[in-house]
């Protein structure tokens with residue numbers, strides 16, 4: 001069978017590639033015999049080139065969307081790798097369960113969550129998503145099917161969690177969910193004034209709050225550098241009821257000719273958003289959707305950056321150097337005049353990540369997004385890379401499109417061991433880029 | 439809780455429809471050729487809320503197996519309310535032109551097996567004076583075109599047969615729904631390049647379910663195919679023979 005060709009794009013809309021597409025319709029389907037390399041593609045919510053493989057075959061997992069078993073007593077769920085977090089939530093929330101870890105969008109697949117070993121606002125208490133994966137099946141290009149867990153094929157398990165789709169196709173996985181009483185979250189948002197204050201709030205909050213994260217105003221300089229809104233929350237106790245939740249989503253209707261996000265709108269947005277709450281602290285009972293997924297309320301919001309798209313830049317820095325390096329980075333961003341609209345700071349905890357290439361490490365993570373501004377932006381990235389390198393931090397492949405191979409290899413010391421588990425029939429644009437010797 | 443029999447239950451359109459029914463707790467009897475895939479679908483439908491799901495392996499072209507299968511379904515569920523016929527193959531027109539055997543095989547799968555199944559099903563529902571029969575035909579049955587008239591003529595037979603059946607069973611209160619999908623993104627059409635006219639199986643499932651609730655007789659899905667096919671049917675034969683479709 002000749003495979004149809006399709007143009008696949010990643011979430012930043014900067015990168016796309018014409019690829020042959022193979023659509024398995026069941027988890028029992030073998031991979032078709034191919035001379036080209038494969039790469040699984042979930043919902044393409046990775047920002048850069050880690051989900052693209054120009055010239056290769058994309059294995060689109062959209063039809064691997066069956067549940068296998070769910071035990072409402074223990075919260076153990078097994079399902080195919082193309083099932084989305086959105087679907088899982090719709091099934092399990094009414095039965096009193098929640099995802100153990102979730103990123104800032106629910107439109108991702110289980111396979112994508114494993115391959116990037118995603119983290120969420122509860123990293124300091126729950127670790128990465130991979131911590132809650134009990135086992136999965138991996139289909140290799142030679143047709144082998146490996147059951148992987150901490151006991152069976154443990155090294156292949158560690159290579160595949162956070163393995164960027166390079167070790168084979170995860171066909172299904174079994175995960176442990178987290179108990180909840182209802183869909184509500186008790187939240188508190190605190191306006192804070194500096195980077196140092198962010199770290200103090202983390203110290204104070206991380207013991208009693210399951211979810212913590214901060215939005216940073218990237219335009220403020222000097223005294224205002226690093227100010228932002230710190231949000232903390234917990235699942236609401238039994239008996240909480242908080243009215244109705246309006247689940248209607250809107251769609252960003254078209255790609256504007258130029259980015260809607262620019263120096264002026266950023267300036268305005270950042271100061272208005274910072275002052276959106278007048279009191280220093282505000283408490284609220286929120287439905288889990290706006291709490292975890294504020295951006296999912298606007299489908300295809302990535303269009304607002306216009307035809308040139310946008311980049312994300314996310315790093316994690318070890319605790320020892322965190323505060324100084326974050327200050328330096330925010331200063332570089334503010335002075336570049338290319339401030340970010342969704343700058344997010346988050347403390348990562350000490351629970352070790354199960355994957356050889358998992359991103360989080362104990363310390364602090366900063367995520368930034370920038371409209372594509374060509375060479376100017378690349379210069380800023382070079383500057384930020386230098387700070388990350390000096391602080392012995394690393395960048396997140398799920399968000400990355402630019403990092404030099406040497407920075408990847410320095411940040412992920414297990415890369416050589418990992419390379420031994422890469423399936424020779426699988427590859428990606430990202431992998432070729434960071435393995436290239438300059 | 440409805441008791442529903444699905445033939446061709448591994449079809450993407452049938453599976454999407456079964457999910458809507460499972461969410462409502464309906465009881466399902468799934469018939470198909472591949473036991474492993476039927477079991478995987480059954481497990482999924484149970485998680486989604488179906489109160490009872492059973493599977494049964496049968497090739498629709500094995501006519502002698504039809505009645506035992508119907509008996510098994512009725513016995514397992516304690517009667518039947520709805521039957522969905524969804525099996526089919528998209529014939530390779532070029533290959534059919536070179537092979538009488540292949541052509542007749544395609545007609546058997548896409549038309550004769552449906553006729554063979556519908557005959558006892560119709561008689562049982564007529565006697566009960568209730569029930570719904572849903573048959574997936576195709577827009578391709580509206581007019582034979584050079585690019586796929588083997589498949590198209592088989593579907594034309596299904597469309598005409600179900601039209602007659604609908605008239606006959608109307609007085610017994612039995613609903614016969616003929617479903618005419620346009621292009622649907624399913625394994626059947628995996629090698630086609632997809633464009634804006636393409637629909638998802640979930641969309642088609644939603645239309646089928648709604649039509650059934652409204653006791654409709656014929657639907658195009660998505661509905662705009664009604665217009666496209668009206669245009670294609672209205673092209674005069676003299677012109678039709680000269681164009682490529």
Ligand SMILES: Cc1cc2nc3c(=O)[nH]c(=O)nc-3n(C[C@H](O)[C@H](O)[C@H](O)COP(=O)(O)OP(=O)(O)OC[C@H]3O[C@@H](n4cnc5c(N)ncnc54)[C@H](O)[C@@H]3O)c2cc1C
Nearest residue numbers: 042043044045046103104109111112115118119164165170
């Ligand atoms: C708005 C937004 C917020 C986000 N917030 C966070 C966050 O808070 N924390 C975080 O960690 N991430 C976050 N992300 C990133 C996102 O969670 C990851 O990129 C995720 O992996 C995307 O999943 P996907 O299903 O779209 O996979 P894709 O982007 O399609 O693919 C991602 C990788 O997974 C591989 N893959 C996919 N399916 C399989 C499979 N079945 N078997 C093997 N490999 C597979 C692909 O080959 C690729 O390498 C965010 C993204 C967005 C758009």
Ligand SMILES: NC(=O)c1ccc[n+]([C@@H]2O[C@H](COP(=O)([O-])OP(=O)(O)OC[C@H]3O[C@@H](n4cnc5c(N)ncnc54)[C@H](OP(=O)(O)O)[C@@H]3O)[C@@H](O)[C@H]2O)c1
Nearest residue numbers: 448449450451471497498524525526576619621622624626
């Ligand atoms: N996709 C479209 O664009 C489109 C358009 C119009 C109409 N339709 C019709 O919609 C229906 C469903 O098709 P689909 O699109 O969902 O495609 P599909 O997923 O390929 O389903 C076709 C199903 O028919 C089954 N089948 C084929 N021959 C059979 C036989 N002899 N006995 C039993 N089962 C048999 C197949 O079973 P196996 O799994 O065992 O192979 C498969 O499950 C078909 O009637 C098709 O003609 C489809």
